[in-house]
Amino acid sequence: MGIYEDNYLAKRPQELCNMCGRCCRVVTTSKSYEELKALQAQNDEGACEFLKIFVPYPSIEAARTVDKELVDNVINLLKEDGNYDENRLTFYGCKYLLDNNMCSIYEQRPTLCVHCPATPWSIVPPGCGFEGWLFLEREKAKQTVRKAKEDLLELKLLKSKSSDPEVLKKIASVEHKIQHTIDLYKKYGSYDW
Ligand code: SF4
Ligand code: SF4
Missing domain, CATH: 1.10.287 (Helix Hairpins)
Structure with a gap:
């Protein structure tokens, strides 16, 4: 990570997380699933870490049944930026999230989870405890x-x-x-x- 991101993470008030589990249950990436798999094959650290815990939903509709508000929010943001491409968009859910929203591997969770939300520009689910702080x-x-x-x-x-x-x-x-x-x-x- 760069100096800016390191400084940001050092002062991030972790207690703002209300442990709703939404950012573990339905997430997406700017890269397509195919691109992630190609990066994983090249041993890219970020892609390997991500695909180790996240499992793709079979369709956008399947992800919508889990968290409609979150999925529609992401799609609307992508449309606003002119970046929406239905064929490139995949949502994923973490296999380590428990029904009570707790992480079953909390102490060993990957860096990407420890760093979430990693910058003020991270897209968080509507109602995330960090929303107001990220805006500021x-x-x-x-x-x-x-x-x-x-x-x-x-x-x-x-x-x-x-x-x-x-x-x-x-x-x-x-x-x-x-x-x-x-x-x-x-x-x-x-x-x-
Ligand atoms: S969506 Fe926000 S409040 Fe909910 S678990 Fe994730 S970081 Fe915490
Ligand atoms: S490993 Fe734990 S913290 Fe990371 S996405 Fe899965 S449930 Fe959430």
């Missing part, structure tokens, strides 16, 4: 990136007013550090905020 964390991250962009603009102005090589060198160094901050959020769309 996303807003905080966006504020950080916007401030960093403002700082870059100020430095650009400063640069245009100076010809002193020492000053320009210092500005370049600060610019580099600020750009690094923006890059930490790159995979979550920091260039669009």
Whole structure:
């Protein structure tokens, strides 16, 4: 994981989980089942870990009978983003979830479970105990990136007013550090905020 994700996980209030078990009972991934199996065949750690515990539902309809709200929520989000493809979408359920929503391998559960939700951009089931906190964390991250962009603009102005090589060198160094901050959020769309 990157520095940003590590920091996020370090401060995540685990007590917000209300142990409803929904994120174990019906989940999906951005990769198709075929892609996951291909990655598993190449010993990809994430794919191997995922397919070790999660079993695919035979159809979207079968997953819907288990958690309709969750399935429809995912489909709506994918449609909003223009990423919905019925043929690529598979839902899975964990074989270690007990009827009382407890995890039967809790102490040995894989890293992907320990890290869930792994970033403020993780899609959680409606009503998940983390929902409100994740929203606030996303807003905080966006504020950080916007401030960093403002700082870059100020430095650009400063640069245009100076010809002193020492000053320009210092500005370049600060610019580099600020750009690094923006890059930490790159995979979550920091260039669009
Ligand atoms: S959906 Fe949210 S509240 Fe429910 S078990 Fe998963 S993390 Fe906890
Ligand atoms: S291993 Fe445990 S925590 Fe992980 S998805 Fe399964 S039931 Fe949930």
